[in-house]
Amino acid sequence: MKTANKTVTATRLVQDALDKAHEFEDYNIFTFLDEKGALEKAAEIDAKIAAGEKVGRLAGVPFAIKDNFLAPFGDTTASAHILQGFPSPITATAVAKLEAEGAIPIGRTNLDAFAHGSSTENSYFGPTLNSHDRERVAGGSSGGSAVAVALNIVEFATGTDTGGSIRQPASFNGVYGLKPTYGCISRYGVVAMASSTDCIGFFTKTPDDMDLLMEIASGKDSKDLTTLDDYYNNNKIANVNKIGVIKDFDNDSVDPEIREALKNKCEALKSKGYEIVELEMPALKYALAAYYIIVPAEIASNLSRYDGVRYGFRSENSKGLNELYANTRDEGFMPENKRRIMIGNFVLSSGFYDAYFLKAAKVRTLIIKEYAAAFLKCDFILTPVAPNPAFKLGEKVNDPVAMYLEDMMSVSLNLAGVPGLAIPAGETKNGLPIGLQLVGPRRSDKALIEFSKVLEEA
């Protein structure tokens, strides 16, 4: 990516990004643009460059943050009414690390409220339009970030991936999107959705950019005790010979053009000397059901903190404290937030816990074992990201289960904690981007990114 220097200043890079953001205003990408703050930060970098001082590896690079990252500019809303009026006093570790290297956040991007969704249509601020077809969805939940990168407004953007929220919008817009190994990047200062699956990651235009961002953002953080020891930069690049494909996904539930794209990549890999290994992973077909038990349960718990008392939106005219809680939550959450909270409380409630939550936790074990067994037979797995390319706005918004099915091939990675990289793999006849995901064992993030360059050429 282009960094600032004496001739191309940070101010110029940031101003260009802001101009583009305005040019594409009707795509509804940003929930907040920090024009003044971004230009001030750019001027500081330019002054350093002019004075011959050392600047970071991302000096003057404009980027966007998904609006569920806390940082002291604008409100951190998570695209939810209930968080409007929450100017965060703290900065997420991931954002702080990027800024320490000179990157400049120009704004906050739209998402499904609290990252609950696969199209960005569940946002309190309305949907973001797809970068390739304005009648179609951006994907979700990190739709705004994906489109901001795809339309070249910014060099990169942050996202969160709880069940596919980086990879699916990346595939819908033709950019790279990484969900790292669980615990790789600190989640301090990011709005929690489901703590056992939430991951921070990025959208970029190239694998090299992704690698650089991972070098900077990954690592142990004393403010997030679920971060793994620093391993990313010490990761040996494995010798990759065998690529697995999952037979259980090769059926009519996946769009024929996506299956074709996967087949073509496999053929190209074969001709380069790689071995393609067919895998049977029968537990994966239960991953989505297990996910939509485990994740709502964690959502019900994590979202119980929003009560209108300490920060964010508070409902007016409540007579007592209980009414204030109930009214605030009633008015502040989107319908999908409510559905997930209620399902979560259902599967956790006495009488249903064993049949739903406990059973899903056991299915999770089977999925983890299937991945472990698969990685004995192959180095990486290549699968579609989603069963279809970007769908029409409004097509699934009133059918929660149809929307959930979008995640059928992405959620198992989150349940198992393994990394996945969405890579662009051509377009459909109608010009919609197709994405494939490269899946590896835990801690193979760097090798995945490296191998994606082979796929790019294939």
Next chain:
Amino acid sequence: MEVESDTILHLAELSNFSVSDDERMSLKKDLGEILKYISQLDTIDVTDVEPTYQVFEMENVWRDDEILEQEATREDLLALTHEQKDNQIKVPKVL
């Protein structure tokens, strides 16, 4: 899966929000379909399988019992609330 109106009201109560009559009807339908979907786990045998609740590789993470430096001050945090008095957050009457 059929979801009773009483179940919706009970879940709304557990979730701490009120549900209007219109909402109750759509929730009955939507939650019914979601429950039907997730109930397919009935068909998988998990006898003798241990549950997994987290995929972090360590059991306990300890740190020294010392207060870490905080980024946000008391004033910063109080400034986020709607009403405050004497360094306390003010809410409607409880009793």
